[in-house]
Amino acid sequence: MMNSPESNSMQREMIFHRCDRTDAWKVLQRHYETQGRRFNLRDAFARSADRFEIMSVQAPEVFADLSKNLLDTATLQLLLDLARECGVETRRAAMFAGQPVNTTEGRAVLHTALRAPKGQGPFSDDVHRVLDAMLAYAETVRDTATSGIRHIVNIGIGGSDLGPQMVVPALDAFAHRGLTFHFVSNVDGHDIVPTLRGLKPAETLFVIASKTFTTQETMANAHVAKDWFVANGGTDTARQFVAATTNVKAAAEFGITTTFGFWDWVGGRYSLWSAIGLPIGLAIGAEHFCALLAGAHAMDRHFAEAPAHRNLPLLLGLLDVWYRNFHGFTSRSVAPYHQGLRRLPAYLQQLEMESNGKCVDLGGEPLPFATSPVVWGEPGTNGQHAYFQMLHQGTDVIPVEFILVKTPAHPLHDLHAKLLANGLAQSQALMRGKSSAEALGEKASTASAALDPLVLAKHRSFPGNRPSTTLILDELTPTSLGALIALYEHRVFTSGAVWGINSFDQWGVELGKALCADLLPRLAKDGDLDGIDASTAGLIQRLRAA
Ligand code: F6P
Numbered sequence: 279m280m281n282s283p284e285s286n287s288m289q290r291e292m293i294f295h296r297c298d299r300t301d302a303w304k305v306l307q308r309h310y311e312t313q314g315r316r317f318n319l320r321d322a323f324a325r326s327a328d329r330f331e332i333m334s335v336q337a338p339e340v341f342a343d344l345s346k347n348l349l350d351t352a353t354l355q356l357l358l359d360l361a362r363e364c365g366v367e368t369r370r371a372a373m374f375a376g377q378p379v380n381t382t383e384g385r386a387v388l389h390t391a392l393r394a395p396k397g398q399g400p401f402s403d404d405v406h407r408v409l410d411a412m413l414a415y416a417e418t419v420r421d422t423a424t425s426g427i428r429h430i431v432n433i434g435i436g437g438s439d440l441g442p443q444m445v446v447p448a449l450d451a452f453a454h455r456g457l458t459f460h461f462v463s464n465v466d467g468h469d470i471v472p473t474l475r476g477l478k479p480a481e482t483l484f485v486i487a488s489k490t491f492t493t494q495e496t497m498a499n500a501h502v503a504k505d506w507f508v509a510n511g512g513t514d515t516a517r518q519f520v521a522a523t524t525n526v527k528a529a530a531e532f533g534i535t536t537t538f539g540f541w542d543w544v545g546g547r548y549s550l551w552s553a554i555g556l557p558i559g560l561a562i563g564a565e566h567f568c569a570l571l572a573g574a575h576a577m578d579r580h581f582a583e584a585p586a587h588r589n590l591p592l593l594l595g596l597l598d599v600w601y602r603n604f605h606g607f608t609s610r611s612v613a614p615y616h617q618g619l620r621r622l623p624a625y626l627q628q629l630e631m632e633s634n635g636k637c638v639d640l641g642g643e644p645l646p647f648a649t650s651p652v653v654w655g656e657p658g659t660n661g662q663h664a665y666f667q668m669l670h671q672g673t674d675v676i677p678v679e680f681i682l683v684k685t686p687a688h689p690l691h692d693l694h695a696k697l698l699a700n701g702l703a704q705s706q707a708l709m710r711g712k713s714s715a716e717a718l719g720e721k722a723s724t725a726s727a728a729l730d731p732l733v734l735a736k737h738r739s740f741p742g743n744r745p746s747t748t749l750i751l752d753e754l755t756p757t758s759l760g761a762l763i764a765l766y767e768h769r770v771f772t773s774g775a776v777w778g779i780n781s782f783d784q785w786g787v788e789l790g791k792a793l794c795a796d797l798l799p800r801l802a803k804d805g806d807l808d809g810i811d812a813s814t815a816g817l818i819q820r821l822r823a824a
Pocket of ligand 1 (some may be wrong): 416435436437438487488489490491492493546632784787803
């Protein structure tokens with residue numbers, strides 16, 4: 279691994295070409311002004327009979343239809359020029375090689391090494407030693423007749439929660455039927471108290487998941503769990519508490535003897551492939567966990583090797599730049615049409631917004647352009663009955679990402695056909711819209727007969743030309759889910775590399791943590807309020823326990 283001062287400075291030289299200082303950026307600005315801003319999807323489809331073929335990409339396990347986006351091959355070519363000028367490929371190679379691309383923490387970024395087959399990739403011996411031990415342990419717990427375990431309580435937050443919390447329900451079809459999974463994250467008794475209610479210590483395994491083993495929320499909940507365990511007759515803490523952490527010493531001090539370690543080159547939001555994935559291993563077992571890793575690895579190879587114009591993570595990352603920096607779209611909505619993926623939007627919020635929510639470049643200079651969009655969403659069709667109104671007729675244009683799964687894991691094929699038809703209809707409606715003239719020609723049974731039909735038609739028209747991407751998985755399996763998650767990771771890497779930011783630190787969470795430590799004692803009945811602003815002091819007085 280290169281981590282010397284020389285290599286650090288070489289890295290900066292090699293990888294840091296900020297997008298707004300490139301020729302491609304200027305060309306793209308002109309292109310946007312002269313053509314991009316007026317791009318019309320309906321016209322584009324009318325002009326090009328093979329638009330779908332040209333603008334769709336098959337990556338490992340994931341098919342992507344990009345054709346309902348506000349771009350054509352000319353725009354794509356300019357975006358690829360931008361990626362080249364920004365040194366995205368060089369930076370990608372640096373990441374895979376274990377160079378310290380997380381410059382502010384002087385760390386390599388090697389989540390890709392966690393899913394490389396044995397003997398391949400950096401740190402392979404360490405990675406596979408822990409992986410084998412973790413999966414062997416998971417199998418002993420999954421032997422529930424012997425282990426007696428019925429409930430798994432994962433205590434962790436952020437990257438030590440969101441990955442397993444998203445993957446376990448997503449892979450329900452592959453999960454052990456005798457184990458129930460609970461995820462406690464919030465430093466709020468309303469999270470852990472109802473979770474513990476009804477559990478029996480002898481049947482419960484607590485996984486304390488924390489990269490640092492210092493996070494306030496996780497440590498507080500871990501202590502509550504330990505107290506509950508002892509108070510309810512639990513005797514064998516060593517057997518029923520395990521840890522996933524880089525801080526093995528702190529876990530031992532807590533009283534945990536079974537610990538699965540990982541390394542500082544695994545970022546929290548990229549850690550589900552590491553020991554943090556233990557709940558996933560417990561749910562789906564060793565074979566399926568390895569398939570999850572294999573799916574991600576296939577996407578890693580695709581990202582590293584596929585030609586730029588067929589490289590899906592690269593193309594999606596560049597599309598994000600096009601929308602954020604040229605069209606000025608502020609958010610992106612994710613609509614997984616699979617109930618098992620209900621936590622995917624929350625998972626992606628951390629992945630994308632903690633990674634790319636930055637306002638200075640790698641050199642520390644303030645950025646004159648926008649970075650991470652807001653990422654949000656709900657599973658379809660639920661979202662359709664909540665906020666899709668705004669997506670269709672609101673004043674903001676919000677690109678939507680539909681995720682459809684061809685074959686369900688249940689036998690209710692009629693239901694599944696309805697689900698798919700809904701997803702397709704939404705992307706079609708967003709694109710097509712409906713003119714006032716079309717609306718005027720229709721009957722609307724619930725419309726007021728008292729209103730001028732022309733006014734009514736305006737209310738019932740849709741602007742259309744609203745972009746969406748549709749991703750299709752043949753089935754939601756460990757392999758396809760692994761590939762899908764890795765696709766998102768590399769897409770976030772791509773836009774971050776174009777923007778010239780550090781996608782792998784998260785200093786923005788530190789100030790709140792420090793202020794919380796200061797305010798906590800002030801909340802006490804006789805706490806000192808000196809030196810704090812009037813608003814916070816006033817709020818403390820209202821919130822103090824009597
Ligand atoms: O929210 C900040 C953060 O550091 C995340 O990046 C991380 O995933 C989370 O806290 C949890 O940290 P840890 O795993 O160290 O408890």
